[in-house]
Amino acid sequence: MEVGTPENANGSCSDAEFSPSCYGSAVSQPLSDLSTLPAQLVLDGGCGTFLIARGLDVRAESTAAWNLSHQQEVLALHQSFVDAGAGAIQTNTFAANSFALAPHKVDVRECNLAAVALAKQAVGERDVRSLAISGPPDKFRLRRAMAISLIWKTALQSRPHS
Numbered sequence: 001m002e003v004g005t006p007e008n009a010n011g012s013c014s015d016a017e018f019s020p021s022c023y024g025s026a027v028s029q030p031l032s033d034l035s036t037l038p039a040q041l042v043l044d045g046g047c048g049t050f051l052i053a054r055g056l057d058v059r060a061e062s063t064a065a066w067n068l069s070h071q072q073e074v075l076a077l078h079q080s081f082v083d084a085g086a087g088a089i090q091t092n093t094f095a096a097n098s099f100a101l102a103p104h105k106v107d108v109r110e111c112n113l114a115a116v117a118l119a120k121q122a123v124g125e126r127d128v129r130s131l132a133i134s135g136p137p138d139k140f141r142l143r144r145a146m147a148i149s150l151i152w153k154t155a156l157q158s159r160p161h162s
Contacts, residue, residue: 041088043087045081047090048095051063054073054077056070061104062095062106064093064096064111067092067093067112067114067118068110074092075118077092078092078123079122081122082123087128091130091131093111093132093134093135094135095135099136100135115132119132
């Protein structure tokens, strides 16, 4: 299998849809029973931040587009998290939606499939979960998420230290 190429993915779903039936065996079933996770789970870091450190210029490129244009970098990033002991890694899909990718002329479905395949490839046969994530799908929700983040940051900074 080529890097970032999923197996048995069908093309019958819209860009906005993200469900296992749309993506064939590229995506496992959703995690519906949280009791299957350990009580303490070490996650990876944010893909975007680390991809910037690897050369991503967010003024010119989309973080998610790197799933297609810089697959070896995304794969190496995931592998570094797994090698460091992460119990789960997140797919590089926070901004892999039609709103975020439209200006870059990147196919949403192809980008998501590549992201899932790269995360699964990094995990391999190890006992590490790969979690598909999704960020805000539109400008309104993005602004709301940024406002909530700012509120939390302000609240945490103003808390008395004990």
